[in-house]
Structures are given as C-alpha cells and as structure tokens.
Amino acid sequence: MAYSRLQKLASYIRPHWKQALLGIFSLLVVNALGVYIPLLIRNGINDLESANDLSPIIGLVFLILGLASVMWVIRMASRILLFGVGRQVEFDLKQNIFEHLLTLEPSYFSNSRIGDLINRATSDVDNIRRLLGFAILSLANTVFAYALTLPVMLTINVKLTLLSISVYPVMLILVQVFSDRMRDEQMHVQEKLSNISDLIQEDMSGISLIKIYAQEENEQRAFERYNQELFSANLSLARTRNILFPILGGLASLSLLILLAVGDKSIAQGELNVGDFVALVLYVERLVFPTALLGFTITAYQRGEVSIDRVEAIVSVKPKIHDHLDPIPLSTPVKGWLTARDLSYSYPGDKTPALDRVNFTIKPGEMVAIVGPIGSGKSTLANALPRLLDIEIDCIFLDGQDITQLRLLELRNAIAYVPQESFLFSTTIRENIRYGNPLADASEIEFAAKTAQIYGEILNFPQQYDTIVGERGITLSGGQRQRTALARALLVDAPVLILDDALSSVDNQTATEILQNLTTGKQRKTVVFISHQMSAAAKANRILVMDQGRIVQEGNHDQLVQQKGLYQSLWNQHQLEELLI
Ligand SMILES: Nc1ncnc2c1ncn2[C@@H]1O[C@H](COP(=O)(O)OP(=O)(O)OP(=O)(O)O)[C@@H](O)[C@H]1O
Numbered sequence: 001m002a003y004s005r006l007q008k009l010a011s012y013i014r015p016h017w018k019q020a021l022l023g024i025f026s027l028l029v030v031n032a033l034g035v036y037i038p039l040l041i042r043n044g045i046n047d048l049e050s051a052n053d054l055s056p057i058i059g060l061v062f063l064i065l066g067l068a069s070v071m072w073v074i075r076m077a078s079r080i081l082l083f084g085v086g087r088q089v090e091f092d093l094k095q096n097i098f099e100h101l102l103t104l105e106p107s108y109f110s111n112s113r114i115g116d117l118i119n120r121a122t123s124d125v126d127n128i129r130r131l132l133g134f135a136i137l138s139l140a141n142t143v144f145a146y147a148l149t150l151p152v153m154l155t156i157n158v159k160l161t162l163l164s165i166s167v168y169p170v171m172l173i174l175v176q177v178f179s180d181r182m183r184d185e186q187m188h189v190q191e192k193l194s195n196i197s198d199l200i201q202e203d204m205s206g207i208s209l210i211k212i213y214a215q216e217e218n219e220q221r222a223f224e225r226y227n228q229e230l231f232s233a234n235l236s237l238a239r240t241r242n243i244l245f246p247i248l249g250g251l252a253s254l255s256l257l258i259l260l261a262v263g264d265k266s267i268a269q270g271e272l273n274v275g276d277f278v279a280l281v282l283y284v285e286r287l288v289f290p291t292a293l294l295g296f297t298i299t300a301y302q303r304g305e306v307s308i309d310r311v312e313a314i315v316s317v318k319p320k321i322h323d324h325l326d327p328i329p330l331s332t333p334v335k336g337w338l339t340a341r342d343l344s345y346s347y348p349g350d351k352t353p354a355l356d357r358v359n360f361t362i363k364p365g366e367m368v369a370i371v372g373p374i375g376s377g378k379s380t381l382a383n384a385l386p387r388l389l390d391i392e393i394d395c396i397f398l399d400g401q402d403i404t405q406l407r408l409l410e411l412r413n414a415i416a417y418v419p420q421e422s423f424l425f426s427t428t429i430r431e432n433i434r435y436g437n438p439l440a441d442a443s444e445i446e447f448a449a450k451t452a453q454i455y456g457e458i459l460n461f462p463q464q465y466d467t468i469v470g471e472r473g474i475t476l477s478g479g480q481r482q483r484t485a486l487a488r489a490l491l492v493d494a495p496v497l498i499l500d501d502a503l504s505s506v507d508n509q510t511a512t513e514i515l516q517n518l519t520t521g522k523q524r525k526t527v528v529f530i531s532h533q534m535s536a537a538a539k540a541n542r543i544l545v546m547d548q549g550r551i552v553q554e555g556n557h558d559q560l561v562q563q564k565g566l567y568q569s570l571w572n573q574h575q576l577e578e579l580l581i
Helices: 001-052 056-101 106-110 116-155 158-164 168-205 206-212 216-268 274-292 294-315 378-384 409-416 429-433 442-451 455-460 478-491 509-519 557-562 564-581
Strands: 338-345 355-362 369-370 397-398 413-420 494-499 524-530 542-547 548-554
Touching: 001 056, 001 116, 001 274, 001 294, 001 564, 056 116, 056 216, 056 294, 116 168, 116 274, 116 294, 158 216, 158 274, 168 206, 168 216, 168 294, 216 274, 338 378, 355 548, 369 378, 369 509, 378 494, 378 524, 378 557, 409 413, 413 478, 429 442, 429 478, 429 548, 442 455, 442 478, 442 509, 478 494, 509 524, 542 557, 542 564, 548 557, 548 564, 557 564
Parallel strands: 369 524, 369 542, 413 494, 494 524
Antiparallel strands: 338 355, 338 397, 542 548
C-alpha cells in the first residue's frame, strides 16, 4: 500500500487506537495460545508412548480444553474490538464527508455527479470499513500465525518445516502479480457503480421530463448499458479472483500433503517421533486457514485502497468560498446598504464575463428591481451578493464593509435569498418555513406566511402547518412552493432580501401585493427583486436594466419607459403579451 494511503489509514484509526491496539494484542494472545496447545498435545502423546498411563493425560485434556475455551473467548473479543474500530471509522468518515460537503460552494455540486458523491459516501466508506475490520484482523492474524508458529516448527524439525512451507513463496509471488490487476479492476467496478447511481438519481429527479418527451426506452437503454458495463466489470474482477483464490487455497493444502508424505517416512526412519509429527501437522493446519484466506484479505484490502482514494478525492477538495483568515465583524444593527464597485465575474472556462464591471448602490429599505433579457447576468448577480460565487475582494460592500472580509455566517444572516428553484424539504410546512430560524414561534411563522400571502392556503391544507410536503406528502403548486420558500426567507428577518425570479409562478397582482408588504411597515427591508414580471418590477423604487453582464440603464419606471432603450422594448413586449392574454 502506498505510503500516503497508509498515512490516511493511520489517521482514520488514530482516534480509536486504544481499541485497535487491544484488538491486535488479543490476536497475539490467541496466536500464542494456538502455538502452545499443539506442544501440549505433543507432550501428551510422547508421555502416552513412554508411560502407557492415562492419568496425566486426563489433566492435560482438561488443560487443553480450558485453554481452547479461553482462546475462543479472546478471539471473539478481538473480533468485536477490531470490527468495532471498522464501524467507528465508518461512522467518522460518513460524518466527515457530509460535514465537508456542506463547506463546499454550490458550483462544486453543479459540476459533480451527485450519484457518484452518494456512492463514495456509502459504498466506498463501506469498503474502508471492511479494510479496517476484516482485512486488518485477517492480516494481523496471518502475520502472528506465521511469526509465532514457524520458529516453533523449526525447533521441532527444520527439514520438514522448510519442505512444508516451500510452496509459500510461490503464493506470495502470485499475490504480488495479481494484486495490481485486481486493484485496477476494483476501481473500474466502483466507477461503473457510480455511473448507475448517477443515472438513477438524475432520472428520478427528471422523471416528468422523461415522460413528457417519451424517453423511457432511451433511458432504459442507457441504464442497460451502464448495468452491462458494471456486470462486465464485476465479472472480470470475479474471473481474476476465481483464478487466484483456488490456487492459493490449493497451494496451502499442498503444504499439508507434503508434510504427510515426508513425515511418514521420517517417522519410519526414526527421525521424528509421533508427538512431534502430530504437532507439525497441527501447526501446518494452523497456517493453512489464514494462508488460504489471503485472497479474500487482499480483495478487502484492495477494495479499501481504491475507496480510500475515492473518499479522499472528496474530502481533500478545498472550499473556494470560506471565511477570511482575519474576519471583520459586521457592524450591527445591519442597515442594508448594498454597493457594487466594478464587479466582474466569469464562470470557470467561460470567455465572456457573466458580470462585467457592474456598479450600483442600493439604500436601506429601498426596493430595486433588476430586469433584463435571459442570460444577461441577473442570477449571477443574485448569487454574488451572499457570496455563493467566488468573487474578488473590494467588489461588493454591505453597509460599506467588503463582504469577502466578513464572516460568511454573519453575511448570510444579513442577506435572505430566495432562488429561482424553490426547494422544499420533505417535512411539514412549519419545519420548511422555520428552516432558517428553528426556534421561531407560531406567531412569527404566521406573520411570515401572511407577508408571503400563503397563510390562507396553508389553513386549507389537510393538516395546516403540519402538512407534509414533497416526497412523503402533498405536492404544492409552483406558486405555493415559491411563497412557502419566501415565508422561509422572511422568517430569518434579514435586513436584505434577494428574490431571484422567486415569484415567477405567482400572479402579477399577488406578486405586487407581496412586494408592497415587504417594503412597508416595521419589517421594511432592502429588497433586490430580480424578475421577468415587468408589471411587478415597475412598482420598484428603482430599476436596474442588465444586458450582457452590464447595467445599461437605471431609473424608475416612469423615467425608463420614456427613454429609448432596452427597458422600453422589454416594457412594450410585456404590454403586447398582456394584450394577447
Ligand atoms: N454555472 C454556470 N457555469 C457557466 N456559465 C454560467 C453558469 N450560470 C450561468 N452561466 C452563464 O452566465 C451568463 C449569465 O447567466 P445568468 O443565469 O446570470 O443570467 P440571467 O439573467 O439570470 O438569466 P435568466 O433570466 O434566464 O435567469 C449566461 O451566459 C449563462 O450561460
């Protein structure tokens, strides 16, 4: 195993080193007893040959029985301890992976295959558990068995010992030859498994699309192809194992055959007494099992090796967006001034910037609408404000403070953001609304629901706030989902609220009423309203018009509609659409 992987393995075990050490020590004791018992049997047989008296043998039988029982108990303890370490490492790793994933920026997940991530956090962690439980136990057992048994065998009879273990070097060479091939094949299997997880995950999320486009057969074929690839990868691995394992098992048994064949003659020639011969047979038998098991041990080991690499590939990803090393505290109370100075942003690999030297200032309590054609950079701007994108320093300021210098927690507590996709968790409406403020009481939840204009509909649901939505409950309409997501954002009571096309499924009248609720009364906020709904946007205090990543016009509706330019054409287009409806 490469040094770096061994280091990783050591770091997984480190928190549980006492338990691991105790488990290994127990194995040592078991093996020491295992070496001692054949010696007792040898002495018993020799005594019997010379004295023809059964009485000392009876005591010996009880002693052997006692020792074998102790051995059994300690072996059980060693298994519990070492398998326990595997389980604990599995728990730690799953926890670490999940916690690490939470630190990564959304773009990491847009560029990753979710099925593959799930596979790494489950199946690969499982392989590491087996490496730490079964493989280490088995390997330690084999090492102890050899290290303790061989010297005693040599003291009994050097020639017979060397003859009986003469096949072992062949075994080691075979293991060496096959091991790289099996590791590559194992890697292949894990990759194919990830493809399948990924396809299932994507197809289940996009099931409506598959049905609308009647693509069931195509998806079925794609699945069959992946399934076939996994099948072939598994088959090829199984083929290699099926060649190696029986050879190892056969060679291990061969050592016993050699001993029986040669030992027979040695006894006849008086070179060996029966007691020594029986002890040698028992010792070789002790070695046969761990040696024959070597194939399984190697498999578990290699699966674990491959999986360590796959898991480390996730946990070693450094978050691009993180707290400043020496963060500045955000001055409270937060007023909600938002300033952009020459803000530019290009998505990795894109030649044209999605945001190109954007400048604006938004005052506390002001409602600013951002409009523009599709792809003009509105969502990119919305994502940049709460630092969901890796923006440059000194480009965006909240109350005059550069947001890259602030603690992410403080920044995101000050900015509530409702994205285009209103994601709801599969839990009750109450839990969904108070997601960002789990301690909110009933009156606060009710106030947020009223402001988001979803209150009346919630009361009509079968179990009102206890109604479960999503996978395990009722399906909300697009508009209901959006307003529930808005209520959730309102409950965190942040001074700045960004709505990224978050009311697109809500009718114009309701959208306008919601916006009025947000910008009046004691809960007045700075609102950035990104929308294609021109009639709702027209009510904003100020409108920024974006095109190709730049702000090309700025003013209120009355001013902009008089000017020749993009806003006027967007407005005219909107009027035409209203007429046609
Ligand atoms: N994750 C991404 N990776 C690469 N390019 C992206 C990504 N997201 C957006 N873009 C590109 O950045 C530009 C601006 O996109 P953006 O989503 O900000 O536009 P938008 O004005 O919000 O559009 P819409 O009105 O359709 O929501 C587009 O050219 C888009 O293709």
